[in-house]
Amino acid sequence: LTHRHVVIVGGGSAGISVAARLRRAGVTGIALIEPSDTHWYQPLWTLVGGGQAPLRATRRPEASVIPDGVHWIRQAARAVDPGLRAITLGDGRRLAYDHLVMAPGLQLDWNGVPGLAEAIGHDRVTSNYAPEYAPRTWDLIRGMRSGTAVFTHPATPLKCGGAPQKIAYLAADHWRKQKVLDRIRIILVIPDPALFKVPAWSEVLQKVASRYGIEVRLRSEMTAVDGDARELTVTDHTTGTKETLAYDLLHAVPPQSAPDWVKTGPLADPASPQGFIAADKHTLQHPRHSEVFALGDVANLPTSKTGAAVRKQAPAVAANLLAVMKGAEPTRRYDGYTSCPLVTARDKMLLAEFDYDLRPTPSFPLIDTFKERRGMWLFKRYGLPPLYWHGMLTGRI
Ligand code: FAD
Numbered sequence: 404l405t406h407r408h409v410v411i412v413g414g415g416s417a418g419i420s421v422a423a424r425l426r427r428a429g430v431t432g433i434a435l436i437e438p439s440d441t442h443w444y445q446p447l448w449t450l451v452g453g454g455q456a457p458l459r460a461t462r463r464p465e466a467s468v469i470p471d472g473v474h475w476i477r478q479a480a481r482a483v484d485p486g487l488r489a490i491t492l493g494d495g496r497r498l499a500y501d502h503l504v505m506a507p508g509l510q511l512d513w514n515g516v517p518g519l520a521e522a523i524g525h526d527r528v529t530s531n532y533a534p535e536y537a538p539r540t541w542d543l544i545r546g547m548r549s550g551t552a553v554f555t556h557p558a559t560p561l562k563c564g565g566a567p568q569k570i571a572y573l574a575a576d577h578w579r580k581q582k583v584l585d586r587i588r589i590i591l592v593i594p595d596p597a598l599f600k601v602p603a604w605s606e607v608l609q610k611v612a613s614r615y616g617i618e619v620r621l622r623s624e625m626t627a628v629d630g631d632a633r634e635l636t637v638t639d640h641t642t643g644t645k646e647t648l649a650y651d652l653l654h655a656v657p658p659q660s661a662p663d664w665v666k667t668g669p670l671a672d673p674a675s676p677q678g679f680i681a682a683d684k685h686t687l688q689h690p691r692h693s694e695v696f697a698l699g700d701v702a703n704l705p706t707s708k709t710g711a712a713v714r715k716q717a718p719a720v721a722a723n724l725l726a727v728m729k730g731a732e733p734t735r736r737y738d739g740y741t742s743c744p745l746v747t748a749r750d751k752m753l754l755a756e757f758d759y760d761l762r763p764t765p766s767f768p769l770i771d772t773f774k775e776r777r778g779m780w781l782f783k784r785y786g787l788p789p790l791y792w793h794g795m796l797t798g799r800i
Pocket of ligand 1: 412413414415416417418436437438439442444445446447448449478479480481506507508509531532533562563566662698699700701708709710711712713742743744
């Protein structure tokens with residue numbers, strides 16, 4: 404049984420940001436468990452699917468983002484025993500810890516909709532949610548001149564709640580420019596009662612959808628897909644009716660949950676149907692195990708799961724972990740900040756930023772963030788990626 408002072412599970416946005424901050428604070432004896440040799444900047448996948456960024460711009464070797472002095476264990480974690488303070492690795496080895504940071508992200512449940520696992524990647528079914536399919540989204544959009552395009556949103560919590568509709572707007576704007584928009588029926592299937600949680604942005608998005616002639620099906624969900632027949636079933640949760648729709652392009656976002664081993668493990672929040680990890684919503688400390696913290700997509704926090712949220716969670720976890728190491732109480736509070744860059748056209752964006760109370764929390768207070776802006780689109784495409792690679796992942800911002 405090897406022993407490490409701090410073990411971080413997951414070398415994605417959250418795990419690397421916390422590792423960098425702990426190293427900056429002089430913490431030693433950190434091990435990072437991460438099976439993948441690639442680190443992905445997922446927010447750009449929307450633009451990959453929209454034909455506005457190459458996939459290669461979204462990946463870097465994992466080794467290049469791991470801070471100096473952090474020991475990389477290239478394995479998947481398979482189980483955690485918080486009583487013994489030990490992690491079991493994929494190869495069966497066990498690793499003991501004094502402090503644990505859980506950041507393995509979430510799992511895409513392609514099997515959660517009958518027929519989806521078989522159809523994805525074939526039969527004109529695509530998804531920006533996985534790097535192997537995002538470039539295919541653009542091929543399908545580019546190749547379409549008429550027919551029906553359907554964009555779906557799952558009924559579970561998901562990462563970047565805006566991403567299922569952003570790609571619909573990028574596609575519609577492309578078809579508008581190609582002068583084929585009037586020949587394409589676009590259907591957006593959303594399980595919620597509105598296009599967005601915060602009413603003020605929802606109203607703006609409603610206008611965006613109408614501008615493109617998009618049929619919005621609210622309180623509705625894709626409940627089956629038949630790739631061979633190119634049909635999907637949409638269930639309307641208000642009336643309980645099921646409708647079969649033929650499609651020529653289907654952008655599907657799968658149901659999402661905590662990874663299976665987390666869901667069935669001892670750190671999962673019993674109140675979370677998807678098995679996300681329990682964490683105090685302000686300190687991010689586990690309620691039963693004070694030496695365990697969780698952040699990022701895997702944490703059961705009542706806010707939207709985004710990289711922008713991780714940017715504000717990581718400093719809280721690092722500061723609170725340092726306090727706990729010194730025997731003090733965690734006092735740094737995360738306020739639920741999250742942000743969703745809502746791309747509404749090929750050169751326009753709305754930046755929705757808010758906290759646990761759904762109160763707007765703008766980073767640029769002088770700008771009217773309820774207006775679509777070209778400057779914001781440029782910021783997403785060209786400003787945010789370098790800030791991510793050089794600022795967030797190095798613990799500087
Ligand atoms: P990830 O970054 O997903 O990292 C999880 C890591 O854990 C991975 O490296 C994985 O390999 C590793 N892992 C998995 N299982 C194990 C295991 N068993 N043991 C050890 N390691 C494991 N956010 C925004 O802020 N703005 C956006 O515009 C935006 N757009 C998005 C668009 C799309 C299409 C998608 C898919 C996401 C988008 N996001 C956006 C969300 C953002 O990417 C995530 O919220 C963010 O990456 C969460 O960070 P994380 O570290 O929790 O998870």
